[in-house]
Amino acid sequence: xxxxxxxxxxLGKKQVLQDVNLTIPDGSVFGLIGxxxxxxxxxxxxxSGIYQCDGGKLLLDxxxxxxxxxCKQQILFISDDPFQFFHSTLADMKRFYQDxxxxxxxxxxxxxxxxxxxxxxxxxxFSKGMKRQAFILLGLAAAPRYLLLDEAFDGLDPIMRxxxxxxxxxxxADKKMSVIIxxxxxxxxxxxxxSFAMLENGTIHTSGLMNEALSDxxxxxxxxxxxxxxxxxxxxxxxTMQINSRVVKLYVKGDEARIRTYLESxxxxxxxxxxxxxxxxxxxxxxxxxxxxxxxx
Amino acid sequence: xxxxxxxxxxxxxxxxxxxxxxxxxxxxLLLLPQLLFxxxxxxxxxxxxxxxxxxxxxxxxxxxxxxxxxxxxxxxxKRSVDLFYPLPIKKTRLFWLNYVIGAxxxxxxxxxxLFSFLWTSEINAYIPTYLxxxxxxxxxxxxxxxxxxxxxxxxxxxxxxxxVAVAVVLVQLLLVTSCxxxxxxxxxxxxxxxxxxxxxxxMSYIECFSPIMIGFKWLIDLPEAANDYMQNGGNILAxxxxxxDFNSFQPIVYLFVTVGFSIVACRAYGKRKGEDSEQxxxxxxxxxMFTSLITCLLLLYDSLSASxxxxxxxxxxxxxxxxxxxxxxxxxxxxxxxxxxxxFLVSNLMIETNGFGRIREFYEPEDIQSVLVELHFYExxxxxxxxxxxxxxxxxxxxxxxxxxxxxxxxxxxxxxKESENGEINYMNGTVMVNYVLKNGRTAYRYxxxxxxxxxxxxxxxxxxxxxKYSQGEIIIDEPDGEAE
Numbered sequence: 001x002x003x004x005x006x007x008x009x010x011l012g013k014k015q016v017l018q019d020v021n022l023t024i025p026d027g028s029v030f031g032l033i034g035x036x037x038x039x040x041x042x043x044x045x046x047x048s049g050i051y052q053c054d055g056g057k058l059l060l061d062x063x064x065x066x067x068x069x070x071c072k073q074q075i076l077f078i079s080d081d082p083f084q085f086f087h088s089t090l091a092d093m094k095r096f097y098q099d100x101x102x103x104x105x106x107x108x109x110x111x112x113x114x115x116x117x118x119x120x121x122x123x124x125x126f127s128k129g130m131k132r133q134a135f136i137l138l139g140l141a142a143a144p145r146y147l148l149l150d151e152a153f154d155g156l157d158p159i160m161r162x163x164x165x166x167x168x169x170x171x172x173a174d175k176k177m178s179v180i181i182x183x184x185x186x187x188x189x190x191x192x193x194x195s196f197a198m199l200e201n202g203t204i205h206t207s208g209l210m211n212e213a214l215s216d217x218x219x220x221x222x223x224x225x226x227x228x229x230x231x232x233x234x235x236x237x238x239x240t241m242q243i244n245s246r247v248v249k250l251y252v253k254g255d256e257a258r259i260r261t262y263l264e265s266x267x268x269x270x271x272x273x274x275x276x277x278x279x280x281x282x283x284x285x286x287x288x289x290x291x292x293x294x295x296x297x
Numbered sequence: 298x299x300x301x302x303x304x305x306x307x308x309x310x311x312x313x314x315x316x317x318x319x320x321x322x323x324x325x326l327l328l329l330p331q332l333l334f335x336x337x338x339x340x341x342x343x344x345x346x347x348x349x350x351x352x353x354x355x356x357x358x359x360x361x362x363x364x365x366x367x368x369x370x371x372x373x374x375k376r377s378v379d380l381f382y383p384l385p386i387k388k389t390r391l392f393w394l395n396y397v398i399g400a401x402x403x404x405x406x407x408x409x410x411l412f413s414f415l416w417t418s419e420i421n422a423y424i425p426t427y428l429x430x431x432x433x434x435x436x437x438x439x440x441x442x443x444x445x446x447x448x449x450x451x452x453x454x455x456x457x458x459x460x461v462a463v464a465v466v467l468v469q470l471l472l473v474t475s476c477x478x479x480x481x482x483x484x485x486x487x488x489x490x491x492x493x494x495x496x497x498x499x500m501s502y503i504e505c506f507s508p509i510m511i512g513f514k515w516l517i518d519l520p521e522a523a524n525d526y527m528q529n530g531g532n533i534l535a536x537x538x539x540x541x542d543f544n545s546f547q548p549i550v551y552l553f554v555t556v557g558f559s560i561v562a563c564r565a566y567g568k569r570k571g572e573d574s575e576q577x578x579x580x581x582x583x584x585x586m587f588t589s590l591i592t593c594l595l596l597l598y599d600s601l602s603a604s605x606x607x608x609x610x611x612x613x614x615x616x617x618x619x620x621x622x623x624x625x626x627x628x629x630x631x632x633x634x635x636x637x638x639x640x641f642l643v644s645n646l647m648i649e650t651n652g653f654g655r656i657r658e659f660y661e662p663e664d665i666q667s668v669l670v671e672l673h674f675y676e677x678x679x680x681x682x683x684x685x686x687x688x689x690x691x692x693x694x695x696x697x698x699x700x701x702x703x704x705x706x707x708x709x710x711x712x713x714x715k716e717s718e719n720g721e722i723n724y725m726n727g728t729v730m731v732n733y734v735l736k737n738g739r740t741a742y743r744y745x746x747x748x749x750x751x752x753x754x755x756x757x758x759x760x761x762x763x764x765x766k767y768s769q770g771e772i773i774i775d776e777p778d779g780e781a782e
Contacts, residue, residue, distance in 0.1 A: 011572050048383040050571040069300075071386035083376035085311060095310065099303035142655050 001061060002047065002180075003148065007040055008055030009202075018202040024180060024195075026145075027172055031189040031210070032182035034199035035284055037152070043079065043199070044148045047180065048077035062159055064216045074145035077103060080154065081167040082135040090119040090134045094141075101142035108141035114163060129155040140167055149181045153188050166190045189262075190214075190278035198285065205285065210278070217281050218259060220250040223270040232266055239284045251276070251284040300386050304394050316402075323406045326352035327413055344423060344523035344533075347516070349413065350430060354512045356406045357573065358391055359435050359510075362462045364399035365449045370567075373455040378574045390564040396446065403442055407435045407588075422526070425534040430515060433548065437508040440551040441465070443558035450565035451580040452575045460619060464587035469507040472593040476503050505547040514734060515541050577622070584620035588613060596637055599646065606641045610634055656743065659711055660685035662704045662737055667696035670706055671730040672759060706731055709754050713745045727755065 002024040009017040017039045024030050032040045045051045046058055052066045060071045075279055076097075084093060090112075112119060115133050123131055132155050139147050154159055169192065171177045183189050189196065190210065197207035206213060217239065222228075228248045233241060236259060239251040252259055256273065263271055323771055330348035368567075371377035381391070414424060448461040505511050522537035554670075576585065595609040611635045618624050651657045670693050697703075710731060733741040747755055 012576070045379070045571065048379075050379060052570065067388050069385050069387055072383055075383065077379065077383045079376065079379040081376055083374070085378040092311075096307055099307050100300065100386075200462040 003059045004043075004056070005059065006056035007046065007053050007058055008192055009039075009046060009051060010054050011042065012107045016202050017070060019045070020202075022197055022204055025177065026178050027166065027174065027176045028178055029192050029196040029197040030178065030180045032180065032199065033184075033186060033189065033196060033278070034182075034205075036068050036184075038054070038199040039202045040199055044077060044150050044180065044182060047146070048072070048075055048148055059175040061072055073101075074150060076139050076142050076144040076148065077148040078135045078139045078145070078152070082131070084123040084131075087122050088139075089122055093123065093134070093140060094119070097138050097142055100181035101139070101144060102125045103141050104143060105141075107143070108137070111141060111167065115160070126234050127155075129157065129160070131158060132156060136164060140171060140232065143171060143177055145173045145177065147177060147179045149179065151183055152181050153183050157254060161179050161188055168192065186279040186282055189275065190265070196278075198282065202283075214278065214281065215256070216253055217276045217284070218250075218254075218256060218261070219274040219276050219280065220248075220252060221270070221272045221274065222250070222263065222266075222268040224266070224268050235262055247272075251280075300384075301390065301394055304526070305398070308394075308398055319402075320405070320409075320481060323356055326356060327406065327409055331413060344519055346423065346427060347414070347519060349410065349446070350427070350516055350519065353406050353410050353431070354516060356513065357403060357438040358441065358509055359467075360406070361438040362445060362466065364402055364442055366455070366458050366462055367394040367445040368399040369446070369449055369458075370455060371431060372450075372569065373453065373458060373574055375575045378571050381676060382571050389563055389567055394561050394676045396562070399446070400442060404435050405440050409429045419725060422533050425524075426519075426522075426537050429534065429538075430519075433515065433551075436548055436551040436555070440509050440554040440558070443555045443562060443600050447558045447562035447565060448583065450569060451578070451582050452577045453576045455579040456619070459617075459625060461583055461587065464591065466509060468587060468590050468594070470510060471598065472743055473503055473507040473510055475594050475598045476746055502544070502546055505550050508551070511547065515543075518542075527685055539638065548767065573592050579618065584616060588616040588620070591616070592637075596640060601641075601644050603641070606637055610637055613637075655741075657714065658741070659714075660733060660735060660741065662700065664737070665703050665707070666734045666736045667698045668703050668734075668759070669693050669696045669732040670702070670704050672755070673728045673730070696732070703755065705758050709747070709758065710745065712754065713747050716748060717745065729755075 002022075004020045004022040007017055007020040008015070020039075020043070032043060035038050042051065046053060047065065049066050049068070049072045058065050060068075060074065063071055065071045065075070085096070088096075094103060094108060115128075115137060117130060117134055117137070123134065126134060132152075136149065138154065139149070152164075156164070164189075168177075168179050172179070181189065183191070193210050195207070195209050196213065198205045224246045227246055228243045230241065230243065233248075233250065233252075235249070237253040239253060240252075242249040260271075260273065327349045329348060330352065334345055343668040359756070371381050382388075384391070409478070411428070414427065445462050445465050448465055449458045451459055452458040504514065518541040519537055522533060522540040525531070525536050525540070526533045538754055592609040595605055610633065614626075616632050617627060617630055649652065704727075709729065713729070716740045727747050729743075729745055731743045733743070735741065
């Protein structure tokens with residue numbers, strides 16, 4: 001289990017992570033979501049031992065990760081723009097990783113066949129998507145306890161994404177691997193992440209199980225006979241509200257039954273509770289926070 | 298340990314083509330001069346393996362500069378840091394692995410050179426010399442390698458690391474040449490009183506701080522020693538060690554520098570942050586230190602030369618622009634230009650105005666309270682070949698108020714200065730140092746050359762000094778042996 005305890009990180013003079021408290025369970029797919037510059041990649045680099053915390057503790061099974069050989073052996077980090085040696089091929093990179101991690105040759109060749117990559121072609125001749133496939137393939141063949149993928153789905157076509165999701169699911173089931181993945185493609189993350197953390201300005205805004213978080217947010221559309229007044233909804237934990245004369249769209253947090261009971265008491269003509277997608281939730285949370293900041297200013 | 302072996306294996310796999318190219322180049326450079334030696338038209342002009350030695354020195358120095366850049370280039374790139382830092386190995390271990398591999402590559406040409414002794418049977422007498430030379434070249438290169446590695450650890454980009462590698466070598470050369478220039482000036486002053494540089498310290502102590510300088514000096518001294526050996530026989534190693542002014546201080550310094558810089562380089566590597574790569578290099582030990590050292594040493598080396606001044610100013614601008622990655626004029630550049638210009642102008646003004654007129658100021662005998670004279674003259678003994686030049690000194694131990702002496706000294710002073718102004722001194726017969734105490738309480742110090750024209754005056758003065766027994770005594774120094782009698 002990975003634990004972030006009051007973690008702070010500065011890059012130069014800029015505070016990138018601030019009082020991050022997070023627990024990442026084993027055997028799961030953990031999604032990191034957030035705007036550009038929210039601190040997702042920094043968090044992954046802290047986890048992989050590239051960066052050192054400026055404050056707080058980052059522990060793997062109770063041991064500090066930074067410069068800890070036994071911890072780092074259990075973690076493999078694939079960055080958003082992986083490094084390849086001069087004129088190296090996928091086979092060369094496999095041999096490099098093989099020296100450090102326990103690469104499963106059978107798996108490697110199985111995935112190689114599946115992704116139809118030429119292991120003897122220099123990597124600099126690969127397209128961006130192919131290069132990404134190559135490195136994710138290496139990460140999956142190494143099957144570490146924690147696989148960290150930064151912007152994993154960028155540049156991958158839908159078929160490849162589907163393949164990867166399937167392989168990751170298999171690996172979690174077979175080898176108890178955990179995948180910590182950051183991406184802007186929230187639709188993809190929603191499909192296969194068990195839990196997630198939303199980062200905003202270097203802090204954890206929301207975290208928890210994906211299903212619970214999604215079931216806690218409700219997209220509501222209502223129509224009334226008379227003009228809608230914002231004060232009708234003061235009782236609710238509203239994320240965003242959009243009033244258009246007698247129609248209102250709401251994103252509300254809370255227990256579905258309680259919210260429905262309250263809204264029915266307002267006697268609407270139409271009341272619809274729609275399922276919320278991760279992307280919607282992310283957008284609404286970001287808009288809500290920005291509006292809050294705007295009001296404060 | 299398996300990871301360390303795995304890393305070495307990977308280094309080998311990844312660099313074997315480059316390594317073979319390097320090996321082939323080294324072998325060609327080291328062995329070719331040896332193979333061609335028997336066909337050399339004038340075989341006595343240089344000792345055998347001389348050009349191989351030269352090639353080895355150049356390979357050693359080039360590798361000492363390049364290996365830190367090559368071995369630690371991954372620190373200068375964000376993407377490669379993302380690959381190397383998460384590897385399951387302690388940071389310090391990774392440092393030592395890279396460091397030792399780099400050091401081993403530096404030592405390889407030396408080993409090749411030792412093996413190359415087998416090729417030439419003519420070098421039997423030279424073997425001990427070449428063994429010492431090889432060991433010293435290796436040690437010297439390792440010292441340079443260790444120091445450059447430390448400064449490379451302080452750099453955040455490859456360009457800065459390249460700058461540092463060149464700057465370290467340049468600073469060593471400038472520092473040593475400036476120190477020698479300074480000491481020569483000081484010693485020159487001391488020597489007028491009968492002192493010698495060897496009484497204080499050996500120049501080789503200072504020279505050894507620049508491995509490049511000392512390396513070439515050792516090589517340049519080798520033909521001299523070989524020539525001596527061919528003419529008089531003896532032990533070539535002993536002859537070379539004497540010729541090269543070799544002392545045990547040199548290997549000790551290199552050993553300390555190597556060990557010291559290796560330790561601090563490892564510590565710097567351990568403290569280095571993963572996020573530093575590709576950032577602006579902010580360490581004060583990189584641009585601020587090297588820019589100041591190089592430019593200030595250049596200015597101090599020859600403050601009278603306009604070309605030195607402009608080179609220093611341009612270098613200061615270039616180095617600061619490189620540090621900032623911007624071609625803009627900054628206040629510190631203008632400050633350097635200002636202070637440099639002041640130094641240059643004041644130095645030149647001092648020369649042009651004869652010390653702002655001070656040294657062309659003459660005093661009338663009636664204004665002088667007392668004088669202290671020091672005579673330093675050469676005597677040509679035409680009939681004695683072994684002691685054709687003698688330098689002697691006449692020293693006064695205290696100020697004298699004798700009016701006759703004062704008149705003679707002031708007359709000599711005026712005459713010598715006039716000749717000097719007219720450019721009439723073709724042959725220097727000696728020098729005179731005079732300290733005046735004026736009646737108004739001021740003191741003045743003059744140092745001037747005397748020519749044959751003043752010989753009569755000097756003889757009178759000398760005679761006078763001897764008769765009056767003002768002098769401490771006459772010290773005769775025989776130039777050929779350089780020993781005081």
